Amino acid sequence: MEELKCISCGGKVDINEDLMIGVCEYCGTEQALPEDVIENIEYEYRQKNLHKAQKQARLNKRSIFIALLLISIFIVIICVHNSVVYISTVRLAKNLDYNERPTEYVTCYYTPVNELIVTGYLNNVDEVGVVTFKWKHDGENIATTQYFSKSYICSCITNDKTWPEGNYTVEIYIGSSKKPDEVFKFTVLGY
Numbered sequence: 376m377e378e379l380k381c382i383s384c385g386g387k388v389d390i391n392e393d394l395m396i397g398v399c400e401y402c403g404t405e406q407a408l409p410e411d412v413i414e415n416i417e418y419e420y421r422q423k424n425l426h427k428a429q430k431q432a433r434l435n436k437r438s439i440f441i442a443l444l445l446i447s448i449f450i451v452i453i454c455v456h457n458s459v460v461y462i463s464t465v466r467l468a469k470n471l472d473y474n475e476r477p478t479e480y481v482t483c484y485y486t487p488v489n490e491l492i493v494t495g496y497l498n499n500v501d502e503v504g505v506v507t508f509k510w511k512h513d514g515e516n517i518a519t520t521q522y523f524s525k526s527y528i529c530s531c532i533t534n535d536k537t538w539p540e541g542n543y544t545v546e547i548y549i550g551s552s553k554k555p556d557e558v559f560k561f562t563v564l565g566y
């Protein structure tokens with residue numbers, strides 16, 4: 376592009392792109408810009424906006440892709456979580472009401488204690504199945520009980536005198552599991 380010259384003094388003319396006029400560096404005279412200069416400025420302006428728009432579109436595409444990816448991962452996690460059968464909130468109870476629901480929870484027992492009670496919940500089970508409780512006192516098997524349910528589970532073992540002091544373990548098996556799905560430990564303390 377040819378350099379513009381001032382119409383009054385012949386000096387160098389600066390182009391003001393905002394106002395679309397030429398201003399002389401020396402005398403300040405303003406003049407209209409020739410057609411080709413205007414077209415060139417407009418062309419560059421359009422190109423700049425086009426690049427900006429393309430860049431934005433690429434960013435948007437990437438954001439949408441990442442969002443979809445995260446949503447997919449989230450859905451997969453939810454599906455896997457909802458399909459796995461597991462036992463939760465296993466607790467020690469003191470008494471059961473007529474519905475076999477605990478009336479009081481405890482963290483350990485004190486002798487003399489006749490009933491040892493463990494309750495919990497089965498999750499993601501569609502139909503009633505069997506849960507097996509294997510009770511151990513200081514490593515020795517003392518009792519095995521079974522409970523049929525699809526949600527709430529419990530096991531209660533009774534001793535006419537008192538259960539001895541020591542460490543107890545309750546292994547809980549869902550259906551025909553070979554290894555325990557949950558292991559619960561507690562102690563019986565002497566007064």
Ligand SMILES: [Zn+2]
Nearest residue numbers: 381384399402
């Ligand atoms: Zn001038």
